[in-house]
Amino acid sequence: MAATLLDIAKKLNISIATVSRALNDRPGVGSDLRQRVLDTAIELGFVPNMAARSLVTSRTQTVGFVIHPFDHPFSSDPFYFPILMAIEVELVTHDYHIMLTSLNSDSPINLRMVDQSRVDGLILVGPNLNPQFVTSNITSGFPVVLVDNKPGHRKANTILCDDGGGAYEAATHLIGHGHTRIAHIGGPLDWISSRHRYAGYCAAMRDAGLEANCRAVHKESTTTATGEKAAAELLDSAEPPTAIFAANDSMALGAARAAAARGLTIPGDLALIGFDNISAAEHFSPPLTTIRIFKEQMGKLAARRILELINDPGMPPVETSVSTELVLRQSCGCA
Amino acid sequence: MAATLLDIAKKLNISIATVSRALNDRPGVGSDLRQRVLDTAIELGFVPNMAARSLVTSRTQTVGFVIHPFDHPFSSDPFYFPILMAIEVELVTHDYHIMLTSLNSDSPINLRMVDQSRVDGLILVGPNLNPQFVTSNITSGFPVVLVDNKPGHRKANTILCDDGGGAYEAATHLIGHGHTRIAHIGGPLDWISSRHRYAGYCAAMRDAGLEANCRAVHKESTTTATGEKAAAELLDSAEPPTAIFAANDSMALGAARAAAARGLTIPGDLALIGFDNISAAEHFSPPLTTIRIFKEQMGKLAARRILELINDPGMPPVETSVSTELVLRQSCGCA
DNA sequence: AAGAGTTGCGTAAACGTTTACGTTTCTATT
């Protein structure tokens, strides 16, 4: 059905080699003939067959996007969807496609996608991927970039947001409102983002001389329910905090629930800042102050990085951190 | 690097044809030899090269997932992400992969994905896809299934949720609470889901003898802001409604804002029901009564349908509707 | 004007499968 190189060649009484050269503008074909090839190519609606091409070039012009299927770490909002779409938009401008695969903890370490040589590179997303899987891939020499994940022991191409900086800014802002007993509700400490956010919080407290007041509780999940539970522990303790910085918006909303259950008003009795800027944050009452993550930017950078690696696999690893933004609303105590 | 059929053949002193037959368990190879082939295949870590295979079979074992890049119709929650993941999970059990592509309104009608014969079928998702693109694809004979979309004039393989039934149940529930002046805030009427939800609402009113009280406003977007605007119009009118059924949760939250701005309490002065059951609905105060959509089920069905079509392209089109569920919380007036 | 270099094109092999068609060997029928 679809036109092939041979169809064009026969129509012009030339060889398929010349046709191929003309279409891939490689040297070795006269400019007049080249033009005639181009013309009849569009006339016949020619589109190169990818299977044939990649059989000989061993290039597929496809990158794999690997994600944990139930991975909505810092919110029940699908966190990674905007990143995925941004990657796709960027890749498509370079004639690349994206192949999706989910990988839960008990999946085999090897991806069929790469074994069958369906992809030229891999973008691994999220902190919940099997660490053994991650390291085995980044040491394989196969082009890999990590998003929101980072192996501790080895350099890798990584795209993160500035979790530490964002957390520092959030905590500092609460300090600026006059709070001294500021607590932190964090995520699992084996997530790089949780560690960085916690570290940013600690640094801010230290720089303000409030080191002794540091108070953090880390849970294994980051849902609203666990946020509520964590806040309950803090609020029911001997010296309850007057402000809470939660590692994500969902937990911040949970904290607000715990506060409401104890008759505490926000931000009067308890100031609150989250992280992520999910859609619910804006519509909450009071509207939730939070840290915005530029996910589109992260996706774009991930896409560009993987393309660079594919074209030059020898490049040394680079870690990239995208800045965050404090978005002020009312839960922190601002007007 | 990767082992090929020839490697196995040489190791066993047989021909690649026999190896291929053994691995694809086709007849024509003795059971003892077949076993030895299987053994050395896993010994050498053989994985068939997809490019070579699909070059000769013209099958890629891949389906394309097409989505409008800024398509988060019934909420700012990425609506289609759970559907996408469910499709992937179902396809992977059948050794199929999924290739993602975004298609905005000004994209060319033809998908590179299919022209380059990278996919065996297409799943088109969402109401915002170019209608010309949709119809040109479903008439092409190429396997296509639609999700949350349906061409008016022609039969197609379609997966919808029971928008009409869900809306009917929502409106009927409000009527059960004693309301008579129930308004509807709807989405764009060129979306099939908007039309069905509107129709369900109308049917419920009619069946209750409240036909004369029907009152609907449709906007071009479905964000919180437009929900607020629509509710404002309704609440500021001569005979304001005592209950509102919104076509999605985001608009319902907007309506709650408009109510709050007018000093109206929920559900006392204004009862409210949404649609979708987004995460924010549960954490809103009061918690939002809404209609739950079984997106995972929709994805699973879409995946199965496309596989059926790929294996038998001649099958007559089937329209599937997944039932919805009323989830009762407080915004409707329930305890 | 003879040699060297360049340009334009064709020939053919290669990528790793699947599969139609032969050929041999085995089993079953008479």
Add this chain to the structure above:
DNA sequence: AATAGAAACGTAAACGTTTACGCAACTCTT
């Protein structure tokens, strides 16, 4: 025991590209 048929395996072509190599016909130097 002779023959037919089935079963087991090999040969080779095909899928649609890319690309190394070869061979002309030019263009340029001296």
